[in-house]
Amino acid sequence: MVTIACAASGPSLASTDCLTLHRANIPIIAVNSSWHAVPYCSAIYAADCCWWEEHYSAITSSAARWCGDQFTARRFGINCFPSTLPGSYNSGQRAIELAIHLGASRILLLGYDCSIRHGIHWHGNHKLLANPDKFSVARWHDEFSRLKAIAGSTEIINCSRYTRLTCFPRQSLEAVLSL
Template structure:
């Protein structure tokens, strides 16, 4: 039996309509950083950055389980810690996919995984107090997702983002992917 998860990053292509479809699907969703605001009924909020948690922890209005990528942040905020299975650099969107695999996903749908700053930095605009993506981070993301894809071990990962520069995963419109 296929166990499908949806991972939602914060690329500018993410829409409220996409998130409404995800919510209606009943599938578990892992949202990255501020994307919990688009899908407050997500199962999980994942953010790697301690600085993000520092800025946003007290304002989160969601009952989603909270996960991070380092022990210090987990202890500081009393949230779940998920160690990376990949060596080298990483990003929160990549780690959300790893977490879905850890939870037993055999199929993962991606939204907001634009991996480009051509249409802006995030669906919510620039962070005011945190670093925002630039051409160097975008190039790094492409490498990080390619490394993840190489070890995904039979997990089907489909990028359903409305527009994306990420080419290591097959693409499919969200509606089609949800109907399977």
């Protein structure tokens, strides 16, 4: 079984959880600015060209870098993984798709809060990019549900400490790692 974790930007993301995954030798895909919480991640996925414009030169991690379109990939010399799903998207959703593409049979989610009830991001507001609001949160729920429909036999477990995302089963990270 190949397990890959995805660490998103929800306020529940805890660096201790990320370190637990690292110590268990589970590769981690950091979503957007979450690479700061997971500098030892194996990949960074950000779909938005604007995010790469703002952050590319400051990334000190040696992780593979992925985006969702050819223009951004060429501009920054990074890997492109376009979604197979039509319609709207978010980087957390696309990071899960990337994990499936990379061969994961089990994906563990951290920081996938899908809510702004406890704050916007663990790292505070984006300075130059749009920040989540109640409309984007509602859209995310639909986007993750569409992803679940095409995930096939890939097991996706939401280990976020707090989440409003209900389309994936929930389990504590400790319980998942004791299996």
